[in-house]
Amino acid sequence: MSASLRKERRAALAWSYVFLVLFAVIFLTPPLYMFITSLKTSAEISSAKLPWWVFHPTLDNYSALLTSPAYLTFFRNSAVVCVAVVAITMAISIPAAFSLSRMRFWGSGALATGVFLTYLIPETLLFIPLFKIFAFVQDWTGIELMNHWWILIVIFPTLTVPFCTWIMIGYFASIPKELDEAALIDGAGYLQVLTRIFLPVALPGVIAATIFAFTVSWADFLYPMAFATSIDQMVLPAGIVSTLIKGDVFNWGQIMTAALLGAAPPLVIYAFLMDYYIAGLTAGATKG
Amino acid sequence: MAQVTLRNLVKDYDQTPAVRGIDLDIADKEFVVLVGPSGCGKTTTLRMIAGLEDITGGEILIGGDVVNDVPPKDRDIAMVFQNYALYPHMTVHENMSFGLRLKKLPKDEIRRRVAAVAGILGIGELLDRKPKQLSGGQRQRVAMGRAIVRNPKVFLFDEPLSNLDAKLRVHMRTEIKKVHQKVRTTTVYVTHDQVEAMTLADRVVVMNAGRIEQAGAPNDLYHSPATLFVAGFIGSPAMNITGCALEETAGALRVRLDGQVSFPVPAERTARYRAYAGQRGLLFGLRPEHLTEMRPHSVANQCPVEVTPEVTEPMGMETLVFFSVNGTEMCARTNPTANTQPGVRTQLLADLNHMHLIDEASGRVL
Amino acid sequence: MANGVVQAAGLSVPRRRRSGRRLARHKSTIAFLMALPLIALIAALVIYPALYSLHLATLNKSMERFVGLGNFAFLFKRELFWMVIKQTVIFALSAVIFKALIGFVVAHFVHNIPAKGQRKWRGMLLVPWVIPPAMSTLAWFWLFDPSYSAFNWVLTRVGLDAVPWLGEPLWARFSVILVNVWYGAPFFLIMYLAALKSVPEQLYEAAAIDGANWWQKIWYITLPMMRNIIAITVLFSLIVTFANFDIVRILTNGGPIDQTHVFATWAFQLGIEGGDLPLGACVSLFMFPILGVAAYFILRDINRRGTEA
Numbered sequence: 030m031s032a033s034l035r036k037e038r039r040a041a042l043a044w045s046y047v048f049l050v051l052f053a054v055i056f057l058t059p060p061l062y063m064f065i066t067s068l069k070t071s072a073e074i075s076s077a078k079l080p081w082w083v084f085h086p087t088l089d090n091y092s093a094l095l096t097s098p099a100y101l102t103f104f105r106n107s108a109v110v111c112v113a114v115v116a117i118t119m120a121i122s123i124p125a126a127f128s129l130s131r132m133r134f135w136g137s138g139a140l141a142t143g144v145f146l147t148y149l150i151p152e153t154l155l156f157i158p159l160f161k162i163f164a165f166v167q168d169w170t171g172i173e174l175m176n177h178w179w180i181l182i183v184i185f186p187t188l189t190v191p192f193c194t195w196i197m198i199g200y201f202a203s204i205p206k207e208l209d210e211a212a213l214i215d216g217a218g219y220l221q222v223l224t225r226i227f228l229p230v231a232l233p234g235v236i237a238a239t240i241f242a243f244t245v246s247w248a249d250f251l252y253p254m255a256f257a258t259s260i261d262q263m264v265l266p267a268g269i270v271s272t273l274i275k276g277d278v279f280n281w282g283q284i285m286t287a288a289l290l291g292a293a294p295p296l297v298i299y300a301f302l303m304d305y306y307i308a309g310l311t312a313g314a315t316k317g
Numbered sequence: 318m319a320q321v322t323l324r325n326l327v328k329d330y331d332q333t334p335a336v337r338g339i340d341l342d343i344a345d346k347e348f349v350v351l352v353g354p355s356g357c358g359k360t361t362t363l364r365m366i367a368g369l370e371d372i373t374g375g376e377i378l379i380g381g382d383v384v385n386d387v388p389p390k391d392r393d394i395a396m397v398f399q400n401y402a403l404y405p406h407m408t409v410h411e412n413m414s415f416g417l418r419l420k421k422l423p424k425d426e427i428r429r430r431v432a433a434v435a436g437i438l439g440i441g442e443l444l445d446r447k448p449k450q451l452s453g454g455q456r457q458r459v460a461m462g463r464a465i466v467r468n469p470k471v472f473l474f475d476e477p478l479s480n481l482d483a484k485l486r487v488h489m490r491t492e493i494k495k496v497h498q499k500v501r502t503t504t505v506y507v508t509h510d511q512v513e514a515m516t517l518a519d520r521v522v523v524m525n526a527g528r529i530e531q532a533g534a535p536n537d538l539y540h541s542p543a544t545l546f547v548a549g550f551i552g553s554p555a556m557n558i559t560g561c562a563l564e565e566t567a568g569a570l571r572v573r574l575d576g577q578v579s580f581p582v583p584a585e586r587t588a589r590y591r592a593y594a595g596q597r598g599l600l601f602g603l604r605p606e607h608l609t610e611m612r613p614h615s616v617a618n619q620c621p622v623e624v625t626p627e628v629t630e631p632m633g634m635e636t637l638v639f640f641s642v643n644g645t646e647m648c649a650r651t652n653p654t655a656n657t658q659p660g661v662r663t664q665l666l667a668d669l670n671h672m673h674l675i676d677e678a679s680g681r682v683l
Numbered sequence: 684m685a686n687g688v689v690q691a692a693g694l695s696v697p698r699r700r701r702s703g704r705r706l707a708r709h710k711s712t713i714a715f716l717m718a719l720p721l722i723a724l725i726a727a728l729v730i731y732p733a734l735y736s737l738h739l740a741t742l743n744k745s746m747e748r749f750v751g752l753g754n755f756a757f758l759f760k761r762e763l764f765w766m767v768i769k770q771t772v773i774f775a776l777s778a779v780i781f782k783a784l785i786g787f788v789v790a791h792f793v794h795n796i797p798a799k800g801q802r803k804w805r806g807m808l809l810v811p812w813v814i815p816p817a818m819s820t821l822a823w824f825w826l827f828d829p830s831y832s833a834f835n836w837v838l839t840r841v842g843l844d845a846v847p848w849l850g851e852p853l854w855a856r857f858s859v860i861l862v863n864v865w866y867g868a869p870f871f872l873i874m875y876l877a878a879l880k881s882v883p884e885q886l887y888e889a890a891a892i893d894g895a896n897w898w899q900k901i902w903y904i905t906l907p908m909m910r911n912i913i914a915i916t917v918l919f920s921l922i923v924t925f926a927n928f929d930i931v932r933i934l935t936n937g938g939p940i941d942q943t944h945v946f947a948t949w950a951f952q953l954g955i956e957g958g959d960l961p962l963g964a965c966v967s968l969f970m971f972p973i974l975g976v977a978a979y980f981i982l983r984d985i986n987r988r989g990t991e992a
Contacts, residue, residue, distance in 0.1 A: 032960075041795055042795060042796065044792075045791075045792040045793075045796050046796065048788075048789070048792050048803055049789070049792050049793065049808075051795070052785075052789050052792075053804070053807050053808060055865070056807070056808055056810055056811050056865070056869065057807060057810060057823040058866075059811070059819055059823060059826065059865070060810060060814060060819065060822065062822060062825070062826060062833060063818075063821075063825075066825065074831065075831075075834070077831055079832075080831065080833035080836050081833060081835075081836075106713055113726040120720070120723060120935070121720040121721050122721070124717035124718070124720070125717060125718045125720065125721035127717060128713075128714040128717035128718045129718055131715075131789070132710065132711070132713070132714035133711070133714070134711040134712075134714045134715050136719075137714070137718070140718065140722070142982065143725075144721065144725070146978060146982070147725050147729045149919075149922050149974065149977075149978050149981070150729055150733055150969070151922065151923065151925075151926030151947075151974070152734065152926070152928075153926040153927075153928050153946065153947035153950065153951075153967060154733060154926065154967045154968070154971065154972070155728075155729065155732045155733060155736070156951075156955075156967075157736060157739065157950060157954045157955075157960055157963045157964045158732035158733070158735040158736040158739055158964060159728070159732050160954070160955065160960065161735070161739060161960055162731075162732060162735065166968060170689070183728075184728065186724060186728075187724065187725075187729050187983075188719060190724055190725075191725065191729075194721060195853070200976055205400060205402065207398045207399075207400055208402050208404065210367075210369050210389075210396070210398070210402065210705070211396065211398060211402040211403075211463075212324035212405075212415070213368075213369070213388070213389045213390055213406075214367060214368075214369075214389045214390065214394060214395060214396045215390070215395075215415050215416035215419060215463070215467070216390040216416050216419045216420060216467075217390065217415075217419055218390065221419065224403055229406040230404070230405055230406055244813070244815075247815060248815030248816060248817065248818075250815075250816065250817040250928065250929045250932075251928045251929070251947070251951070254932075254951070254955075255951070255955050258959045260959045266815055266817035266818065267817075269817070269821065270817060270821065270933055271819070279828075281825055281828075281831070284821060284825070285821070285822065285825060288818040288819075288821045288822060289818070291815065291817075291818050292814040292815055292818040292819070293811075295813050295814065295815060296813055296814065299809075299810075300812045303802075303806055303809075306809075306977075307805075307873055310870065310873055310874075311873060311874060311877050
């Protein structure tokens with residue numbers, strides 16, 4: 030490489046790092062600040078000495094929350110809902126993705142595109158009619174639906190299934206059909222092909238979709254705000270926002286701790302399974 | 318007994334015919350190669366034998382039983398795919414033993430068989446590796462091993478060498494032939510490469526547009542092609558084929574290519590060709606090796622011809638000389654010491670004992 | 684033996700043809716059944732509600748009477764309605780433009796550094812997207828707090844005035860857009876980074892030999908090669924940003940004086956909090972035409988990409 034190119038390269042590299050650090054600071058400041066605040070006592074917060082540093086760190090906020098029955102209820106509700114939703118989503122999406130990507134039937138191509146399009150219908154359009162529909166179903170059948178967290182288990186799949194199916198269609202389609210055929214010739218029945226050959230190879234796609242389904246269910250805010258409004262029925266995001274901000278007195282230490290703990294599960298999953306997480310994101314738009 | 322019989326086999330894809338009725342009898346232990354250009358129906362035929370495609374019409378028999386509705390796993394066949402189709406999440410050993418494990422054979426038996434086959438193919442050290450750690454040639458051998466270890470009635474190969482580089486392809490060709498000599502299983506092999514077909518096959522089946530053009534031993538196809546297509550397809554460099562006129566003067570026949578170039582027809586063939594004298598749409602065929610540099614010719618029916626070479630390609634052991642006659646580019650294989658130069662008019666020797674006369678309309682070699 | 688085979692073949696011909704076709708239909712039916720839960724879910728919980736909202740919007744507040752376009756007429760007369768449209772459009776457009784730009788620029792920086800380090804930086808830079816938006820918006824809410832804002836603390840230390848981040852309408856709008864851009868830029872970053880990697884290095888080398896500088900390389904090579912992914916992500920994000928609820932609701936709840944309301948938050952306020960579901964449905968419906976247009980363009984691009992490949 031010539032000297033001028035090398036110099037150019039070095040300058041470009043240096044500037045890149047400068048900007049990367051700048052943006053990293055910008056992107057990471059809010060969560061960092063959440064963490065700092067979570068370690069502060071109310072006294073320290075109101076003294077407003079130096080917001081960006083903790084002088085007398087304390088874990089009181091954490092212990093208060095982790096022993097608070099309300100908060101634990103939120104956590105439990107969220108966990109139950111999310112696990113159930115992930116299970117339901119996978120149960121619907123995996124067969125659908127398999128069928129749409131590898132088997133041909135009349136309308137399968139249109140259906141695949143249609144699946145993606147429904148993902149574009151936002152929840153903000155649907156939440157009002159859904160509210161009315163479920164209220165109606167409750168009156169009609171007597172099943173307690175409104176204002177119970179289990180209604181979220183019914184609704185959340187609308188957020189997760191379309192995109193998860195789309196992700197997995199991309200993955201499944203990239204597995205060569207010859208693998209199935211080789212297994213058939215080797216003597217496997219259809220079920221054995223699915224379980225012993227196909228699923229192991231398709232696992233990355235399934236994992237990416239699972240992570241996506243979990244993250245979306247955990248983070249959703251609108252549907253819980255509309256549908257699960259009593260304290261003991263709330264899930265985490267709605268719970269934190271609604272209850273910890275009462276009136277004019279904000280216990281910011283606790284609020285930030287609550288928010289941080291609420292953000293923990295997705296962050297932990299992200300830390301350990303980052304590649305799958307990103308793969309799930311990019312699968313949708315860059316699938317060719 | 319593992320003979321394979323195809324009877325009036327037809328395959329249509331949504332009204333588009335891919336295979337238009339082929340009949341073929343493959344004997345037990347025979348190595349048959351289906352060869353032809355893309356789209357000729359050879360892979361479709363192979364996949365129908367495997368049970369991977371539904372049959373539109375006709376029958377397939379394996380070992381004397383009709384297998385049209387029998388699923389692949391019950392046909393007792395094994396297949397080597399073009400892209401090997403190795404299970405990426407399994408080791409080489411697991412790949413090779415998958416079929417045996419499905420049949421629930423005892424573990425020692427499985428280990429013994431896999432070891433034996435790995436020995437034949439020279440992949441014994443690779444048994445614990447995963448496919449992505451192997452080279453192309455190694456993967457191909459694992460794919461073959463997976464097929465051999467099941468001891469099936471029939472081997473099916475779908476263009477297994479087309480993903481390998483040229484040198485490796487030549488080497489693997491020999492390996493496949495050695496394996497066949499050792500294992501002696503009926504084999505149906507599909508390729509578009511006529512060199513592979515000629516070198517591997519007991520019998521070559523040339524296919525074109527869904528039909529069989531000719532089936533026979535490699536040498537028969539080479540020296541006695543039955544149709545224009547086979548004549549032009551088999552052999553590299555390809556046979557020189559150009560339009561001609563058959564003239565009869567005073568009882569002797571001459572083949573005229575253009576104003577300057579004409580050859581006397583060998584006496585033995587006069588009777589056979591006389592009926593076509595003066596007919597239109599005749600083609601003359603002569604393989605390049607029968608067009609050599611000028612040399613003392615004592616054998617009858619060798620005729621000199623003067624040409625102006627356009628391009629010469631020195632190949633080392635011979636020099637290919639390209640020239641035009643009658644608007645067609647033709648090729649002669651000459652001794653390198655003859656020192657033929659482009660643009661310098663020179664004399665070549667045509668050995669007409671090996672000429673072919675072809676009727677263009679029907680494609681038949683007369 | 685040959686005769687026996689012929690005989691057997693003759694007998695089996697009609698049976699074979701029938702069962703062969705049945706097998707093909709069988710597989711097709713299984714495929715359809717496997718996709719059925721998906722179809723049922725979408726039909727019942729997405730398509731049906733979407734259509735139902737059309738009907739809902741034509742009812743009166745207690746949902747007993749049919750008022751036709753009465754709700755629509757009512758909205759048209761209200762100035763707030765037009766303001767909400769304007770606010771949502773400005774919000775969506777400016778946020779998406781900034782997100783795309785920042786994502787594009789930062790993707791370049793990440794792409795420039797050696798491959799080994801990229802994973803680390805990419806990991807750090809995606810964090811805003813990973814945190815549930817409701818949680819991170821709370822953090823911003825705290826950062827913008829009128830009395831304790833950490834940002835204002837820094838500003839006052841360097842001699843500038845404290846900013847009423849959420850108190851004044853224009854600053855409130857700015858803050859909402861800022862938070863949305865902070866949250867969404869990493870998505871664009873990841874997408875564009877993946878797209879950048881797919882542009883063959885040789886194209887840049889050829890351009891360098893042809894005499895192009897860095898700006899020309901971006902304009903003539905990078906952008907055209909990435910045209911599809913840029914279009915898809917922008918359209919996708921327009922739809923999602925347009926329908927945003929979490930950020931506005933938590934930061935400002937539409938205030939001050941309704942100056943930051945977007946369709947979603949206003950519909951929520953009218954429909955759920957105000958108990959007037961039909962009116963809320965009406966508001967939500969106005970998102971539809973815009974979504975439809977965006978969806979049309981996305982569809983067209985997906986199909987074009989399919990045939991281009």
